[in-house]
Amino acid sequence: MSGCSDDNNTDSFLNPTRRQLLAFGLAGAAAAWMGPVLGWVPGAEAAGPPAKPTGQAIVGLSQEPTVFNPLMLHIEVDEAVYFNLFSGLWRVDPKGNFTPDLASEIPSLENGGISADGLTWRIKLRDGIKWHDGTPFTAEDVKFNIELINNPNFRAGRRAGHELVKDIKVVSPTELTWRMEKAYAPYQAILSWTFFVPKHILEKEADPNTSSFNNKPIGTGPFKWVERVPGDHITLAANTTYHGGGPYLERLVIKYIPDMTVLYTQFRTGDIDYIGLQGISPDHYDEAKGLAQRDVMPVPQPFIENIAFNLGLPVFQDRAVREALYYGMDKQSIIEAIYYGLPKESEAFLPAQSWAFNPDLPKHSYDPAKARKILDDAGWVVGSGGVREKNGVRLEFVNSTTAGNHVREQAQQLLQQNWMEIGAKMSISNLPAAVMWGEYWMMSKFETAMVGIGFMIGPDPDATDFFASRSIGAQGGAGQNTTQYASKDVDTLLQEGAATVDQDKRKTVYQKMQTVTRHDLPYLPIFQYAMVSGTKAGLAGFTPNVNVQENCWNANTWYWAN
Amino acid sequence: MARFIFGRVVQSLILLCLVSMIGFAVLHLAPGGPLAQFALVPGMSQADIARIAAQMGLDRPLPIQYWEWFTRLLLGDWGNSYRDSQPVLSVIGSRLGATLQLMVTATLIAIVLGVWIGVMGAIRRYSVFDYLGTIGAMIALSIPTFWFGLVMIYIFSVKLGWLPSGNRSTVGDGSFFDYAYHLIAPSIVLALVEVAVWSRYMRSSMLDVINQDFIRTARAKGLPERVVLFHHTMRNALLPMITLAGLELPVLLSGALVTETVFTWPGMGRLFLDSLGYRDYPVVMGILMFSAVLVLVGNLLADCFCAIADPRIRLD
Numbered sequence: 007m008s009g010c011s012d013d014n015n016t017d018s019f020l021n022p023t024r025r026q027l028l029a030f031g032l033a034g035a036a037a038a039w040m041g042p043v044l045g046w047v048p049g050a051e052a053a054g055p056p057a058k059p060t061g062q063a064i065v066g067l068s069q070e071p072t073v074f075n076p077l078m079l080h081i082e083v084d085e086a087v088y089f090n091l092f093s094g095l096w097r098v099d100p101k102g103n104f105t106p107d108l109a110s111e112i113p114s115l116e117n118g119g120i121s122a123d124g125l126t127w128r129i130k131l132r133d134g135i136k137w138h139d140g141t142p143f144t145a146e147d148v149k150f151n152i153e154l155i156n157n158p159n160f161r162a163g164r165r166a167g168h169e170l171v172k173d174i175k176v177v178s179p180t181e182l183t184w185r186m187e188k189a190y191a192p193y194q195a196i197l198s199w200t201f202f203v204p205k206h207i208l209e210k211e212a213d214p215n216t217s218s219f220n221n222k223p224i225g226t227g228p229f230k231w232v233e234r235v236p237g238d239h240i241t242l243a244a245n246t247t248y249h250g251g252g253p254y255l256e257r258l259v260i261k262y263i264p265d266m267t268v269l270y271t272q273f274r275t276g277d278i279d280y281i282g283l284q285g286i287s288p289d290h291y292d293e294a295k296g297l298a299q300r301d302v303m304p305v306p307q308p309f310i311e312n313i314a315f316n317l318g319l320p321v322f323q324d325r326a327v328r329e330a331l332y333y334g335m336d337k338q339s340i341i342e343a344i345y346y347g348l349p350k351e352s353e354a355f356l357p358a359q360s361w362a363f364n365p366d367l368p369k370h371s372y373d374p375a376k377a378r379k380i381l382d383d384a385g386w387v388v389g390s391g392g393v394r395e396k397n398g399v400r401l402e403f404v405n406s407t408t409a410g411n412h413v414r415e416q417a418q419q420l421l422q423q424n425w426m427e428i429g430a431k432m433s434i435s436n437l438p439a440a441v442m443w444g445e446y447w448m449m450s451k452f453e454t455a456m457v458g459i460g461f462m463i464g465p466d467p468d469a470t471d472f473f474a475s476r477s478i479g480a481q482g483g484a485g486q487n488t489t490q491y492a493s494k495d496v497d498t499l500l501q502e503g504a505a506t507v508d509q510d511k512r513k514t515v516y517q518k519m520q521t522v523t524r525h526d527l528p529y530l531p532i533f534q535y536a537m538v539s540g541t542k543a544g545l546a547g548f549t550p551n552v553n554v555q556e557n558c559w560n561a562n563t564w565y566w567a568n
Numbered sequence: 569m570a571r572f573i574f575g576r577v578v579q580s581l582i583l584l585c586l587v588s589m590i591g592f593a594v595l596h597l598a599p600g601g602p603l604a605q606f607a608l609v610p611g612m613s614q615a616d617i618a619r620i621a622a623q624m625g626l627d628r629p630l631p632i633q634y635w636e637w638f639t640r641l642l643l644g645d646w647g648n649s650y651r652d653s654q655p656v657l658s659v660i661g662s663r664l665g666a667t668l669q670l671m672v673t674a675t676l677i678a679i680v681l682g683v684w685i686g687v688m689g690a691i692r693r694y695s696v697f698d699y700l701g702t703i704g705a706m707i708a709l710s711i712p713t714f715w716f717g718l719v720m721i722y723i724f725s726v727k728l729g730w731l732p733s734g735n736r737s738t739v740g741d742g743s744f745f746d747y748a749y750h751l752i753a754p755s756i757v758l759a760l761v762e763v764a765v766w767s768r769y770m771r772s773s774m775l776d777v778i779n780q781d782f783i784r785t786a787r788a789k790g791l792p793e794r795v796v797l798f799h800h801t802m803r804n805a806l807l808p809m810i811t812l813a814g815l816e817l818p819v820l821l822s823g824a825l826v827t828e829t830v831f832t833w834p835g836m837g838r839l840f841l842d843s844l845g846y847r848d849y850p851v852v853m854g855i856l857m858f859s860a861v862l863v864l865v866g867n868l869l870a871d872c873f874c875a876i877a878d879p880r881i882r883l884d
Contacts, residue, residue, distance in 0.1 A: 062739075062740070064739065070651075070842065072649075072651040072652040073651070073652065073653075074652075079606065079616075079620055080609075081605060081606065081609055082609060159623070161620055161623050161624070162616075163606075163609075163612065163616065164612060164613075164616060165615075165616060165619075166613060166616075215653065216648060216653055220652070220653050220654075221652065221653075221654060235662075235834060236652070236654075236659065236662045236663065236834065236839075237662075237663060237666075237834030237835070237838050237839060237842070238666075238735070238736060238832075238834035239739055241739065241740075257740070259739045259740075261735075261739070261832075262832075262834075263734070263832045264829055264832065264838065264841075264842070265829050265830065265832075267718065268718075268721075268733075268734060268829075268830060268831075268832060271718075271721055271722075271725070271726060271733050271734075272733050272734060272735075272832070274726060274733075275725050275726060275729070275732075275733040277732065277733055277734070277735065437599075438599075438600065439600070439604065439605060439845075440599070440600025440601065440604045440605065440845070440847050441599040441600040441604070442600075442604075443600075443604045443605065443607040443608055444599065444600040444601055444603075444604035444607070446599075447607060448607055448614055448617070457608070458608075459608065460608075471613050477613070477614075479614040483614070484613055484614050484615030484618075485613050485614055485615070486607070486612075486613060486614055
């Protein structure tokens with residue numbers, strides 16, 4: 007994980023005279039990549055970004071961003087605002103490489119930023135960065151942020167990684183060092199989605215949780231806060247002293263449209279310029295492709311759709327049952343008939359775009375005969391009602407997911423038929439989201455669940471939270487290992503992977519781990535999600551990024567080409 | 569009347585306490601909670617969620633949580649939203665304008681049209697107009713608002729391009745014309761059902777009065793039909809409408825769940841839906857108490873106005 011990519015954009019942020027060049031580079035790369043998909047004429051991009059911020063873009067989202075202190079507990083949609091209002095030490099690009107943002111370089115073994123044992127870190131910051139109110143950004147701000155996250159009175163969202171940071175020393179306004187309690191490689195990825203808040207404002211607050219900052223945030227990002235009309239929209243305006251590329255838009259409006267059908271309609275009528283988050287629902291994809299003056303394309307997402315087993319139940323402790331159910335699952339039909347062929351089949355818990363992805367896992371095939379044979383061989387004999395049983399345990403279980411998700415309900419019904427054919431009886435009991443993903447899921451009270459999970463920490467493949475035996479909530483663990491999966495091999499591999507700094511060595515570790523989970527099948531992987539994103543024709547610079555949670559991550563490079 | 573009002577206020581306060589207790593209990597006892605949605609957020613662990621639950625005080629016994637909420641409420645502190653950490657009253661306040669604008673427009677259309685259709689239907693009972701009015705009201709009452717809203721958008725925004733496909737205003741515009749333009753479709757959709765209700769009430773109320781002895785007397789003494797209708801009949805027929813208007817007050821301010829969602833209108837109805845989905849307890853409780861107060865005030869006002877308008881009614 008040396009981080010530094012050899013892209014020409016790595017250091018060009020440093021040199022303001024090269025900004026134009028950078029923007030051309032990014033826009034050109036985007037056009038070259040998406041051109042064939044969208045039918046863009048490369049010549050149309052020749053105009054390039056405007057010399058000063060012009061025009062506005064309206065981002066339509068089906069959830070409302072409401073938390074504007076990026077360190078506080080928040081959901082994915084809030085990050086759409088963070089990327090534009092705030093900066094982190096570095097960002098992650100679509101290929102998974104880190105590019106410096108507030109930092110002037112990515113700390114690595116090679117440049118001495120991280121010591122060989124992974125315990126000592128030295129961060130060098132870019133000079134001359136200012137908060138939106140004009141106050142200079144310094145190393146003191148970085149120190150304050152990490153300390154705030156660890157402040158017991160502060161409602162911080164994620165603390166993983168940050169809690170290992172000790173002895174933060176500010177060497178100069180542009181340099182600081184710290185010591186890690188233990189080597190933890192994913193921390194670099196965690197820092198890529200840690201956005202910094204200003205010390206000079208928050209240190210004065212008695213209670214950082216209810217600070218007025220929360221509704222009038224100040225950052226170092228490409229756009230400044232203008233206003234929020236609750237339940238409706240947020241307006242941001244160009245920060246003309248931004249330290250990176252752009253911004254080329256004068257205003258960025260983030261609009262909340264709660265209903266997916268209405269969201270799509272407003273995209274059709276041109277009321278919004280970009281449809282984000284879950285994007286266009288699959289059933290509108292065909293129609294959307296034919297719209298004039300709209301660019302519509304499927305974009306991979308880092309989430310994997312799974313059937314999760316509760317391995318605490320006797321019926322699922324037998325690996326033969328899990329394997330047979332996998333053979334008995336008509337994956338192709340789920341993808342083609344129910345999801346309109348949009349997502350891609352998956353065998354791993356990592357998205358195919360991850361550097362740690364293992365492409366050589368055994369391929370799934372739909373083979374009910376083989377499934378029946380596996381169950382026969384394992385001693386599961388067909389009993390009353392065509393349901394198999396063994397030692398008094400019937401192959402019968404409940405499957406649950408969020409109620410009201412019609413697409414998933416169809417997939418459940420298909421699986422119900424698939425599995426009845428091999429003598430496994432599945433019944434469906436769906437619950438409202440707030441119930442389903444509460445204790446029922448976290449404390450392993452479900453039997454099987456249909457669930458889409460992003461197993462990674464940002465772009466980092468560390469999945470300790472989901473697979474380590476010490477992460478089982480139902481057994482007193484602190485993670486989200488809700489399948490109650492316990493494997494000594496996986497535990498060892500996860501520990502090794504997190505403590506190793508070298509990316510090539512880590513890759514071997516995580517690939518091995520994918521082989522183990524593919525064999526053990528605590529989850530049956532179905533597919534990797536793809537969302538359909540849509541932009542109004544002429545919006546240049548839009549680049550989907552599988553490593554971030556919202557594709558308006560680079561709105562600073564967006565501009566209107568026509 | 570003063571004694572009557574005082575008695576009603578005391579009654580109402582007791583009722584409000586009960587409403588708050590039941591509301592609080594039901595809300596908190598419903599499975600799930602404000603932290604469930606964070607379970608699937610990448611990078612959030614069970615430890616993070618347990619820590620935050622403790623920080624927010626969600627792990628304490630329910631009666632203690634209620635007592636704390638209630639005593640604060642008595643001191644005027646309605647708590648802070650879990651979603652955007654703003655005070656509940658300012659969260660509610662930020663939505664009232666949008667809701668009032670939509671509801672007042674829709675209600676005005678409904679009352680004017682509804683009263684007119686009702687009166688005309690009653691005067692020309694069993695005429696073509698009356699039958700059309702009756703059938704129209706039945707249809708309007710049975711059309712799902714959600715569907716009708718989407719049809720309006722499909723025809724007038726997507727196909728014809730005459731009206732905006734939702735939203736309260738164009739971002740960055742905000743002129744009076746812009747607001748009015750955006751108001752057309754949602755207020756028509758919302759008024760549709762209301763027109764039906766008002767016209768039915770008005771029609772039957774008119775018919776009640778029109779067959780009474782004093783109307784016959786008025787006609788017998790040779791008053792012109794216009795005076796009989798508008799002076800004698802309608803004045804009396806409008807009395808029950810005061811009660812109806814009183815019941816309308818909470819509806820006016822608590823918004824329309826469905827219409828606001830279809831037309832992306834940032835009003836109270838949407839706030840309630842969003843807050844409920846998020847299990848934003850302080851805001852849901854705030855809206856509950858706010859609506860309860862409005863229902864009680866609406867009824868009280870209706871009773872008082874009835875007494876003022878109709879000397880036959882005595883409140884003590």
